[in-house]
Amino acid sequence: MPNNITIQRILAILLHRIKFIILLSLVCMLSFFLYSRFFITPMYSTSAMLYVQNYNSKSQSNIDGGKIYSSDISGSASLAEAYIVFLKNSDSITSLYNGCDVSITNDSFFITVSVSGSDPQTCANVANQICEAAGDVFAERFAYGQIGIIRSAKVPDPDAPYEPNNLKNALIGLVIGLVASVLISILLELIDLTVKPDDDLQEMYDIPIFAEIPDFGN
Template sequence: MEKDQDVIEIDLLAIARAIWRKIWLVIAMVIIGTVIMFSYAKFLIVPLYESRAMMYVNNSSLSLGNTSFSISSGELSAAQSLVETYIVILKSRLTLNAVIEKADLPYTYEQLKNMITASAVNATEVFEIVVTDKDPVEAELIANTIAEILPQKIAGIVEGSSVKIVDYAVVPAYPVSPSVTKYTAIGFLMGGVISVGIIVVMELFNKSIRDEDYLLQTYDLPILAVVPVMGQTEKGHHSYQGYQENKGRS
């Protein structure tokens, strides 16, 4: 059992030495991976921008069809339910088609719907409309057009509703994606992992004779003679003729 553990330890040390001998390959692959992923994120991926508008929902008395009910501002769960209802109206075909027409957008209903997300802010009666677009000016235009049209659409569906604009959208100054830093870090890690993986595989499949210890532990045979190679002073650079002869006899 102890012998197996020693063999594993020696193998790990051999792999570590192999990685160190080829550290130049690791460094080169890390640099190449970093440059490739940085260039990909910086120049090939189309940046996306987000523009946000915020709206406030207040209803003291509502009626949906023949059903009437009232809520107070302190009923948080009712407010959340109400916000979800208005988000559904926001993403309806009727509302978004009106936005497309007013803003003169080159999108279909489905395309525009995929560009819009909305959610309550901290579980309150305020909800945020987020428009993601490759054009920052267009993102701001869409968000503000929705903020102008949505109160009318809600009032036409839910009686007694009151929706007001809390904050208009502005033109975003910076893209939200891609994250150049994230892609660069991925390239750095990929370069390191791939290069180390190649070195480890090469070392595991390397069956060449390395030194005396390798012969003793791998084949458990005595070494009759070691003939050093002229001009080589480092350990392990020998011609194992005596071993080959002994192996042939056995």
């Protein structure tokens, strides 16, 4: 093979090995899909929501006809942030995790309990149990305010895990196979020192080629 490599020659190499490139790309895509489908443990996620108020509903109903002011909202949000710290470090709450990944976050005075794991029913049970036990933690730590459940966790669809994404993994395999096959094709051409029946001689020795002897065996 000549020493100089041009874009045109690379394209010619890829066209010459197009079947190999397509085959290896499809094999990698299929391999990634099968691995994702049968060897990666499906993971499911669900969530429940709580609310925190820095006042009691009965006492608030007796003030200004039960109206809620911005100071009440900001105060409830601050109370929710402080409450989450106790919630995350409560032994009675962490004992309910049951091997699941639990995330507790707040948006203003709303608290979201997100649970992910390999079993959809367990995820829903853990999220709901945490919400049910959250009231006891609140009563232990705060002498004012209240907490309640806005939304209970539902059991995720067993046929729709959030990971693995089989289609995404198959596309990743396709891209990896495509890149690998292109690199292998170019590498094989670089290490191939045989003279091909084309313009190799002219490029190597800078002399014109007037004719070639055909291979009668083929």
